[in-house]
């Protein structure tokens with residue numbers, strides 16, 4: 166999934182605190198508080214086993230070969246991928262990771278395809294009909310033949326956010342059960358009282374996006390409030406992409422089959438265009454810009470529009486039994502071996518279409534290769550670390566982080582005893598770098614561990630170039646974070662050793678524009694995995710030291726996932 170952004174903003178963010186990644190008050194990392202790793206029994210990184218680039222390349226070539234058909238869940242490509250990874254886990258000495266004695270966690274998926282349907286707004290006998298795809302994109306997560314809204318009152322709820330750590334509640338106790346919520350995308354843009362024209366870094370991470378800004382959050386909070394539907398108003402700037410991207414969601418969408426068949430979700434989720442939202446608000450005697458301004462303040466209250474919404478979606482359903490692959494290395498300390506450090510990578514990609522096979526070599530055959538080779542490095546230690554390790558190759562990341570979501574809600578081992586997740590999604594294939602990127606840098610103690618490991622290699626770490634785009638929320642580690650488990654989202658560096666300064670920018674642009682999520686994501690003869698091996702050794706050191714430490718890593722104060730972790734740990 167991970168798409169590397171341009172470096173245009175990199176120098177700007179690297180100059181100061183390198184982007185909080187949306188975690189409120191954070192330390193700057195470098196020169197920050199004393200790292201927890203200093204309390205761990207520390208083996209210098211030079212004495213730890215290294216990562217073998219030949220093996221990395223060999224696994225990547227197999228998983229991204231034509232024979233694996235682009236690794237789409239539910240296809241022959243899944244069978245081959247799952248078998249290959251399971252075999253490799255066995256070869257490097259991992260035990261079955263599931264308590265049923267297997268290397269497999271079954272993941273039930275459903276594909277839901279809604280038939281095109283209009284969304285109708287009615288007020289005082291006047292109707293506005295929004296045309297499918299042109300004006301409205303909608304779907305349901307309910308595993309059911311149909312989902313509908315009938316004369317459901319529309320309420321504008323601003324950004325739709327409830328964020329106790331920022332003393333922010335857009336609902337103000339107003340009952341929205343059975344209502345249709347209209348919301349704005351991204352975080353409320355709160356001005357910095359001391360710096361006119363800038364966003365307040367203490368509220369919703371300033372320019373960085375927090376999870377409250379992600380579209381997925383908007384539907385989740387709507388469900389928690391008992392709403393019947395939620396529609397987000399599409400604006401290209403705050404969304405970060407055009408309506409054409411939203412229109413890509415009109416086909417089949419995958420989801421997990423939960424015990425309640427997702428009936429806890431709102432009936433209908435969707436987006437409407439800015440123009441149609443403005444017209445709707447105007448017909449209700451409201452002005453979009455005025456409402457948007459009010460929505461950026463703590464005093465905002467929901468605005469009932471006196472308009473009713475009606476829509477019916479008829480679905481085509483199909484179910485797929487997909488699989489996560491999981492291997493385990495038992496810890497050596499009787500008191501700590503039931504605690505787990507998890508490494509994740511996704512084995513799935515997009516399969517094949519009329520355009521060709523989506524090989525997914527960087528995304529994320531290489532991550533699975535990394536998973537296998539980091540496991541091998543652990544198996545080569547003279548003795549296992551004190552805590553246990555779990556190596557989890559998840560399914561359906563490209564379909565919305567579904568395999569990792571399933572693990573995070575149906576964990577094999579308790580999350581309260583899951584110490585950390587370290588994710589590996591897409592990697593640098595262009596050689597050694599002076600740096601390592603930590604997406605959402607400053608989120609947890611894990612960033613300090615990574616900073617220290619990189620420093621021992623003579624390298625620096627920094628945040629991602631575009632924290633305003635919320636990349637931290639776009640790969641599998643996020644499902645661990647969302648449940649409260651500290652999670653690390655590393656990415657390759659951008660300053661290549663022995664290459665001109667602009668080289669990093671060039672290779673990223675080339676990736677984003679020409680190869681990312683296309684059939685051209687393949688292994689090429691110029692691949693140089695020496696940088697990846699160095700990055701992975703740092704991540705190996707992070708996992709090893711966390712597994713050895715007397716204390717568990719924690720979220721930094723002010724982080725949006727900290728309260729959940731603290732509550733979870735209280736029960737242990």
Ligand SMILES: [Zn+2]
Nearest residue numbers: 166167528563
């Ligand atoms: Zn991807």
